[in-house]
Structure formats: structure tokens, C-alpha cells
Amino acid sequence: MVSTENIHSADSPHVGLFVTCLVDLYRPSVGFAAVKLLEQAGCRVTVPRAQTCCGQPAFNSGDDRHARQLALQVLDAFEEFDYVVGPSASCLGTIRCHYPEMFADDAALLPRIEALSAKSHELVSFLVDVLGVETVEAGFDHCVTYHDSCSALRELGIKSQPRKLLASVSGLELNELQGTDICCGFGGTFCVKYPEISGRMAADKVNAAEASGADTLLAGDLGCLLNLAGKMRREGKPTRVYHIAEVLANMADCKSIGEGDD
Amino acid sequence: MQPNSRHFQANAESALREPNLQSALKQLESGFVAGRQRCYDALPEFEALRDRAKEVLDHTLDNLDAYLLEYEARVLESGGLVHWAGTPEEAREIVIRICRDAEAKNVIRGKSMIGEEIGINDALEASGFEVTETDLGEYILQLGKEPPSHIVAPAIHKTKDEISDLFLEHHRDLGFTKRQTERSALVNEARQVLREKFLAADVGMTGANFLIAETGSNVIVTNEGNGDLSSTLPRVQIVTAAIDKVVPTLEDASLLLRLLGRSATGQEITAYTTFTTGPRRERDADGPGEYHVVLIDNHRSEMLGSELRPMLRCIRCGACMNHCPVYGRVGGHAYGWVYPGPMGSVLTPLMVGLDEAGHLPNACTLNGRCETVCPVKIPLPNLLRSLRSRQHLQRQNSSLARIALSLWSWVALRPRLYQLLTRPAMTLLARLGASSGGFRNMPFASGWTRVRDLPAPQGSTFQARWQQQQRDRK
Numbered sequence: 001m002v003s004t005e006n007i008h009s010a011d012s013p014h015v016g017l018f019v020t021c022l023v024d025l026y027r028p029s030v031g032f033a034a035v036k037l038l039e040q041a042g043c044r045v046t047v048p049r050a051q052t053c054c055g056q057p058a059f060n061s062g063d064d065r066h067a068r069q070l071a072l073q074v075l076d077a078f079e080e081f082d083y084v085v086g087p088s089a090s091c092l093g094t095i096r097c098h099y100p101e102m103f104a105d106d107a108a109l110l111p112r113i114e115a116l117s118a119k120s121h122e123l124v125s126f127l128v129d130v131l132g133v134e135t136v137e138a139g140f141d142h143c144v145t146y147h148d149s150c151s152a153l154r155e156l157g158i159k160s161q162p163r164k165l166l167a168s169v170s171g172l173e174l175n176e177l178q179g180t181d182i183c184c185g186f187g188g189t190f191c192v193k194y195p196e197i198s199g200r201m202a203a204d205k206v207n208a209a210e211a212s213g214a215d216t217l218l219a220g221d222l223g224c225l226l227n228l229a230g231k232m233r234r235e236g237k238p239t240r241v242y243h244i245a246e247v248l249a250n251m252a253d254c255k256s257i258g259e260g261d262d
Numbered sequence: 263m264q265p266n267s268r269h270f271q272a273n274a275e276s277a278l279r280e281p282n283l284q285s286a287l288k289q290l291e292s293g294f295v296a297g298r299q300r301c302y303d304a305l306p307e308f309e310a311l312r313d314r315a316k317e318v319l320d321h322t323l324d325n326l327d328a329y330l331l332e333y334e335a336r337v338l339e340s341g342g343l344v345h346w347a348g349t350p351e352e353a354r355e356i357v358i359r360i361c362r363d364a365e366a367k368n369v370i371r372g373k374s375m376i377g378e379e380i381g382i383n384d385a386l387e388a389s390g391f392e393v394t395e396t397d398l399g400e401y402i403l404q405l406g407k408e409p410p411s412h413i414v415a416p417a418i419h420k421t422k423d424e425i426s427d428l429f430l431e432h433h434r435d436l437g438f439t440k441r442q443t444e445r446s447a448l449v450n451e452a453r454q455v456l457r458e459k460f461l462a463a464d465v466g467m468t469g470a471n472f473l474i475a476e477t478g479s480n481v482i483v484t485n486e487g488n489g490d491l492s493s494t495l496p497r498v499q500i501v502t503a504a505i506d507k508v509v510p511t512l513e514d515a516s517l518l519l520r521l522l523g524r525s526a527t528g529q530e531i532t533a534y535t536t537f538t539t540g541p542r543r544e545r546d547a548d549g550p551g552e553y554h555v556v557l558i559d560n561h562r563s564e565m566l567g568s569e570l571r572p573m574l575r576c577i578r579c580g581a582c583m584n585h586c587p588v589y590g591r592v593g594g595h596a597y598g599w600v601y602p603g604p605m606g607s608v609l610t611p612l613m614v615g616l617d618e619a620g621h622l623p624n625a626c627t628l629n630g631r632c633e634t635v636c637p638v639k640i641p642l643p644n645l646l647r648s649l650r651s652r653q654h655l656q657r658q659n660s661s662l663a664r665i666a667l668s669l670w671s672w673v674a675l676r677p678r679l680y681q682l683l684t685r686p687a688m689t690l691l692a693r694l695g696a697s698s699g700g701f702r703n704m705p706f707a708s709g710w711t712r713v714r715d716l717p718a719p720q721g722s723t724f725q726a727r728w729q730q731q732q733r734d735r736k
Contacts, residue, residue, distance in 0.1 A: 052675075063668070064654075066668065066671035073675060183627045190627045196278055231715075260718075
């Protein structure tokens with residue numbers, strides 16, 4: 001296990017970064033942005049190697065046995081930290097809200113699982129609500145719109161926190177999205193099982209983003225972002241798509257999601 | 263009605279290509295959703311009422327047997343009769359027997375979903391009775407020989423033009439030879455036709471929004487007053503109601519009424535809220551001579567004994583479907599049976615079988631908007647997930663999905679193998695997609711690429727880069 005212990009003193013909060021599988025596979029820059037934001041806020045960050053997936057796909061597909069096994073893997077890898085933080089409300093919502101449900105009948109494991117859930121947080125809400133971060137050192141000269149993921153909005157109650165930090169990004173203007181409490185159509189396996197319905201939902205969201213007048217769409221969940229970026233590309237829309245952590249960490253100088261060389 | 267839920271996918275795809283339906287569904291957000299929000303904002307105790315309602319209904323369900331017996335005793339005291347039906351077949355037989363015993367010919371119905379659930383109209387017609395729906399929406403659907411597509415606004419999918427055509431076709435013989443195109447003229451024409459039906463009816467059937475144990479009363483809410491006419495004019499009244507409709511007291515019913523209209527249509531209260539108790543008494547000016555209640559189980563006692571019990575709190579407001587992004591795109595008919603949307607996706611598999619309705623628990627993004635607006639706090643996403651677990655245990659889900667997910671889980675449970683496999687795979691995918699930024703087609707991911715591109719990944723995985731960076735630092 002490697003950490004950045006040298007940077008911070010022993011009494012700074014020790015955060016285990018839950019990278020999430022989508023960030024690990026698809027968008028490593030979001031992981032680095034998360035590390036940067038956490039360290040700037042005074043945390044000691046460790047990235048456990050023995051992490052993969054939180055188990056949500058299995059859980060949402062009714063495969064409770066595998067979901068529990070993956071939850072236990074997360075427990076083993078992250079139990080030692082002061083906090084578990086990750087750049088996704090969907091995965092952290094699973095850990096926070098659904099892990100205790102999965103082990104509701106397991107009196108031996110439940111206390112450990114509940115302790116893990118209680119210290120697990122989505123990145124932006126952790127910065128604002130737990131660490132009291134009010135501003136970030138970043139600039140982004142664009143008009144953006146922000147897509148609230150359903151798990152952020154309804155499982156974790158995250159709405160004001162990203163807006164608060166975005167307001168401190170110099171040059172950034174936020175135009176709100178019409179119908180921001182409506183799902184983008186990702187829904188995990190839903191999007192491949194019911195592509196026509198999912199596609200219509202994504203199209204409506206893409207059109208709303210365009211109507212907002214923003215040139216960039218931000219969100220805190222890579223599932224939504226891949227869905228929306230993929231739909232933007234298919235519909236030939238010029239709107240660029242980034243994870244909010246990339247903008248907050250001043251690391252949105254890389255190619256946007258789905259952007260090519262040409 | 264015959265369930266058609268196994269064709270959800272095809273039903274949904276054709277619904278997406280139906281322009282009239284799509285424009286009707288677009289009204290949901292500006293109509294019902296905005297209306298509910300206005301009511302919510304205007305009532306500071308809305309959340310407290312939701313908590314209280316959940317409490318009352320949970321208590322009722324915990325003691326359902328006792329409250330049902332209390333209700334029955336009060337109905338008998340008031341001079342009515344209570345019939346118990348385990349299945350839709352039994353319920354239909356009971357209703358037909360009552361109608362035959364009364365030597366009835368004409369039956370009028372106030373709108374009720376339980377009537378749809380037990381398929382009462384077809385059964386009555388097959389037994390030679392003339393049945394007329396008196397709710398305007400249901401009447402339109404009866405003319406068009408269609409099932410409802412929404413539990414509160416059954417004909418929400420119908421345009422004014424379609425209704426003009428239906429009325430002209432069916433009312434021409436009654437002397438209405440002009441095709442009406444104004445809303446008020448259409449309503450007026452329906453009113454004239456239905457008035458005759460009300461006056462000629464022998465039996466009036468209604469459902470029940472609530473049954474009150476302490477008084478033996480039934481409560482119906484309508485906006486047209488048709489329920490009142492259906493229950494007071496004919497000489498025989500039949501109330502069909504599911505066993506989960508009972509609440510202990512009048513006080514409890516008024517609590518639920520405060521939530522019902524607000525959640526359903528954005529009305530503080532519906533135009534008519536009617537309490538009826540028993541048949542006409544000696545000094546009453548009007549009312550039926552006979553008063554029957556048919557109490558129907560239809561799998562509800564199984565639900566009571568399972569993890570799906572919270573579904574029995576449902577008060578049929580329709581807020582879940584009004585707020586459902588899937589319902590809002592495909593409409594009610596796609597779900598293929600009586601109850602659509604989130605509540606229907608829980609109920610339908612339980613009532614017609616998980617085999618027939620296996621799509622419904624899966625055709626949901628688990629976005630949770632339904633649960634947020636449910637006036638009685640039913641955890642709909644969790645209930646849908648429970649049904650998915652049942653499917654998984656009974657191996658009723660698609661084998662391809664099972665294999666893919668098991669494989670993913672198997673690899674994800676072995677982090678070293680996972681990292682060994684994903685690093686080269688993502689590097690390759692990134693290289694292939696680098697210049698264009700994404701893929702229009704991807705083998706094994708056609709569900710994704712049919713409607714959107716697959717964005718290319720950045721390159722090697724985060725774990726690989728992070729470990730490299732840590733090594734470089736040392």
C-alpha cells in the first residue's frame with residue numbers, strides 16, 4: 001500500500017480513496033483530481049490496491065450473494081481509514097445506504113458494515129460538509145451546466161455542495177439545467193437492457209443541456225457522464241463533458257469525455 | 263384483461279414512436295408534477311403527514327385481520343352484506359350472482375382500478391348485462407375498447423380529436439350527429455348520454471378509496487360526481503374493494519385524504535369526496551335498497567407475509583408514475599396490464615406472475631424519484647430490487663445478463679487478476695478510440711452503442727498510473 005503520508009502530519013484525516021471502477025478504467029484523471037482536492041483540503045490519502053467494484057451492479061441485478069462478497073472486500077480494504085471517499089455518489093451511495101441493508105440480518109457483521117457506511121462519503125459533499133471547504137483554487141472560463149445524479153440528489157442529499165464549490169471557480173458561469181431532478185437514463189444495466197428508453201431519456205437531457213446555453217456539462221458520476229457524452233457525440237452536439245472533480249482541481253485541461261483528436 | 267407485460271420491450275419501443283402519446287405524456291411534468299409541487303410547497307406539514315400516514319397504514323397492516331372483521335361487523339349492522347373473494351374469479355362470480363339475484367339488466371360503474379384488476383366489465387357483459395362506465399375517461403376508453411393507461415387519469419393518452427371521432431361514431435344513433443370539437447361540448451354530450459344511463463341503471467358499482475373499520479363506511483373521491491350518482495341512484499349498490507383499503511377510523515381516512523388529492527392531481531381535495539354507509543334507511547330520501555361489499559384478496563395476503571408488505575400501503579394516487587422517467591416516455595399501456603409505472607411494476611409481477619411480467623422490475627433506473635414523492639413512503643426502488651432478487655434466485659432473468667454479471671463479479675473479487683486484465687484492455691481500447699474519441703459500434707455492447715457512442719477511455723487504468731507514480735516518487 002502506498003500513501004502520501006510524507007506530505008501531511010499524522011493527525012490529518014486519513015482518507016482511503018475509493019476510486020470506483022469506472023474512474024479506474026475510463027477516466028483516471030478524475031482519480032488524480034480527487035487525490036489533489038483531498039490533499040489540498042488537508043487529508044492524508046491512501047489508495048488501497050485491493051479495490052475494484054463496490055458491488056452495485058450485482059446488488060441492483062438481484063445477485064445478493066456476489067454483492068455481499070464485494071461489500072466485504074470493500075470492508076476489508078477500507079475499514080482502517082478515518083474516511084472512505086470517492087468521486088461518485090452512485091458507488092458511495094451504495095456503500096452508505098445499501099451495504100447496511102445487505103447485512104441487515106447478519107448481527108455479527110452489521111456493526112462493522114454500519115461503521116464503514118457512516119464514514120463513507122461522496123467526494124464533493126465530503127469536502128464541503130465534513131471538511132468545511134468553501135472555495136477551491138481553480139479557473140475554468142466556460143459556461144457550464146450541472147447534472148445532478150439521482151443517487152447524489154436522492155440517496156445522499158447532494159445538491160448545494162457542488163454548486164457552492166463551482167461558484168468559487170474563477171471564470172466559471174453556471175446555467176441551471178431544466179428538469180435537473182430527472183434521471184439521464186443511465187441506470188446501470190438498464191441502459192443496455194432498454195436502450196431505446198434510455199436513449200430517449202439521454203436525448204432529452206442532452207437537449208436540455210443545449211437549451212441551457214452552456215458549452216460544458218459537468219456531473220459527479222461517471223455513469224451519467226459516459227451516457228451523456230456518448231449521446232452528445234451520437235447527436236453531433238458540441239457540448240463538452242467533464243467530471244466536476246476535474247474542474248474543481250483545476251485539471252480540466254485534458255480532453256473532455258469522448259473528445260477525439262480531430 | 264389479458265396481461266401483455268412480457269412484450270414490454272416491443273410495447274415501449276412502439277410507444278416511443280407514437281407522436282400523440284408523446285405529446286400527451288409531455289403534459290405530465292407541467293400538469294400533475296408541477297401541481298403536486300405547488301401543494302407540497304403550500305403545506306408545511308406535508309412531510310409530517312407522510313410520516314403519520316406511513317405509521318397509520320403500517321399499524322393497520324399489522325392488524326389487518328382485526329380491522330377487516332371490525333369493518334365487516336359494522337357493514338352488517340348498517341344492513342349491508344360483505345362477501346369475501348380470494349381470487350378475481352370468485353369476485354366476478356359474486357358480482358354476477360348479486361346482479362342476477364336482483365334481476366338487473368343495466369349496470370353502471372364508477373371508476374375503480376380493482377374493477378379492472380378483476381376484469382369485471384367483460385365478465386358482466388359476457389353474462390348478458392349492459393355495463394356503462396360513468397367516469398368520463400373510463401367511458402371514452404370503453405367506447406374505444408381500450409384499457410386505462412394511468413390509474414388516476416385513465417385516458418391521458420387520448421387526444422381531443424380521437425375523442426371527437428369516438429363520440430361521433432358511438433353517439434350518432436343516439437341523435438348526436440354533429441362532430442363536437444370543443445372540450446365543453448364534448449363533456450356536455452357525454453353528460454347527456456350518461457344521464458340516461460344513470461337513470462336506467464339497476465346496479466351501481468363503485469370501488470373504494472378507503473374502507474373505514476369503525477363505521478363500516480366506504481369513501482370514494484371523484485372530480486365528476488359520477489361516483490355519487492352510481493352509488494345513490496340504482497336500487498342495488500356493489501362496492502368492490504381490495505382488503506388493503508381498510509383504515510381504522512374516520513380520522514385516519516381524513517389524514518390520507520389530505521395527501522391523496524395533493525399527491526395525485528395537485529388538488530387540495532377532489533371535487534367530490536363521498537362517504538356511504540349501508541343501504542337506504544327508512545327515513546333516507548334516497549340510496550340503494552341493497553348494499554354489498556366484495557372484499558378481494560388477489561395475492562395481497564401473500565404480500566402481507568413477505569418483504570413486499572410496504573406495497574400494501576399504496577393509496578393509488580399515481581404520483582409514482584407521474585414522476586417516473588420511464589412511464590413518462592412510454593406511457594401506461596406498455597406495461598401490459600392494469601397497473602403501470604413503479605407501483606405497477608411491483609404489483610403486476612405479484613398478481614400475474616413474475617414469468618409474465620419479468621421485464622417490469624427491470625425497466626427502471628432505480629432513480630428513486632417515485633419514492634421521494636410517494637405520500638405513504640413506499641420504498642419502491644427497494645421493492646423492485648427485491649423482485650430482481652427473486653428473479654435471480656429463480657433463474658428467471660436473462661442468462662446472458664447472468665453470465666456477464668457473474669463474470670464481472672468473479673473478476674472483481676480478485677483485485678490482482680482484475681488489474682492484470684483491465685490495464686492492457688483499457689490501454690488497447692484507448693489506442694483504438696484515441697483519434698475519434700469514441701466508438702459508434704462495439705461488439706458485446708450493442709445495447710449501449712445502438713443509441714449512443716461509447717466514449718473512449720483515457721488509457722491505462724488509474725491503479726496502474728497511481729502505482730507507477732508512487733514508485734517514481736521513491
